[in-house]
Amino acid sequence: MRSLPRRRRFVAGLLLAPLLTGCFASESGEESSGGADGSRLKVALAFPPAENFNPYGADATLLSRLGVTEGLTRLDANGAAAPALAESWSRENDRSWLFTLRDAAFQDGTEVTPKAVATALTRAAGAEPVTAALSGVELTAEAAGDRRVRVTAAKPDSALPLRLSSPGLVVLSSKAYAEKDAVSPVGTATGPFELTKVTGTTAATLDRFDDYWGGRAQASGVDAKFIADGTARTNALRTGGVDVAEAVPVSQATSLDEVARRETATTRTTSLLLNTEKGAFKDPKARAAAREAIDTSGLARGVYEGHADPGVGIYGPALTWAADKRVKPTGRAAAAAPDGTSVTVATYDNRPELPEVAQVLKQQLEKAGFKVKLEVREYSRLESDALAGKFDAFVSARNTMLDTGDPVSILASDYTCEGSYNLALLCDKKVDKAVAQAETVSGTAERQDAAMTAEAAVLGTDAVVPLVHQRIITGVGAAVSGLLLDPYERSLLGVGTRR
Structure with a gap:
């Protein structure tokens, strides 16, 4: 494996962490991890997984909001493409772009290589039904040297780096595609939190991924509950059952203290x-x-x-x-x-x-x-x-x-x-x-x-x-900081989110 030694990769990740969490309003100025293990976060989400966490459908944003999955790029606060698993890119011609990968690892311990990235994007491009970011678009991906991946569109596509920021075009390890007709993000993604257990459509357990390229997360893990009823989500926050409740109904907003409400355009x-x-x-x-x-x-x-x-x-x-x-x-x-x-x-x-x-x-x-x-x-x-x-x-x-x-x-x-x-x-x-x-x-x-x-x-x-x-109104417990308040609703938990 040609990535940085673990200690050096961790230090480098601390320097890069603001790139990930600095894009949107955060609850704290501290963006990367400290030395001590943090507490687990309890989070109530509005939408349960509809397709067993298939990253190519409606569940894609669940995975990105929980800090599980990443793509080659991500959106910054101005809506421009910013580095994620790709540290840089350049346009070769009107249809092809060349992406240079950073040193990173999958949660199963394997390396993020050009071949692995090309395999992941090829699988996403062939998903049925077509993932939303590729509506009307045909993409191919291939390894192009030591750390580079070439992504080519069937027709000119000036928005391709933006397109690759989509939660539906994430990069997973080869283990994710072990079954022909299924894709599993459990333990196969690259984000700061690893999905380790799924309890039907009611709950999910995530643990911190200590080798995350962007730095060690401050929370030791996440216990997610999927609560479709907005009143129930709000009550769970108010009674201490969860630390964060997304999509608080406007009818319930006044039931929370002002300091517990975050309104995001x-x-x-x-x-x-x-x-x-x-x-x-x-x-x-x-x-x-x-x-x-x-x-x-x-x-x-x-x-x-x-x-x-x-x-x-x-x-x-x-x-x-x-x-x-x-x-x-x-x-x-x-x-x-x-x-x-x-x-x-x-x-x-x-x-x-x-x-x-x-x-x-x-x-x-x-x-x-x-x-x-x-x-x-x-x-x-x-x-x-x-x-x-x-x-x-x-x-x-x-x-x-x-x-x-x-x-x-x-x-x-x-x-x-x-x-x-x-x-x-x-x-x-x-x-x-x-x-x-x-x-x-x-x-x-x-x-x-x-x-x-x-x-x-x-x-x-x-x-x-x-x-x-x-x-959008998000309910936030008094002890929580570092939450990502994202106008695009792709992010919620990051390396600096903690309790």
């Missing part, structure tokens, strides 16, 4: 997705009627009690560049009177505001003349039906920068004919053309401009009605 937008393929909202005039019936300001003031901003687009105010670049949608159909048209609106209860949002939408739509049936389930029991178009409308809270950090990629995955997370089942030539054009633009400002033009094309179809742009 995020790039998460709650939207109403309308089924454009079949049912009542196949008609663009019916979609226009639904849009005109909705009072987004009332939702922000009422349901979210001021902890959200009225929906203005797919991209919200957390992306400070978006407001000055927004393009007015054109080509919208004229609204037609609903005249008692029956529709089913579905949502999930992992985010406790959503059922209340759906209830208010029901009232607003019925006032406009629709007949509305609500369906509420836990997310893992709802997603497949939503993607299959079994509902007329779907209320979803989606972090627009979660998958890649690239504003164009979310449009490709969510609103194009070949999109892998197209809940509106939208297939529109004008939208596909605008997104395809945006994907060819390389400069940051120019790509943002193109993204806003494509956003206007999507909004012009009325396939999506942006409702509110959320702020």
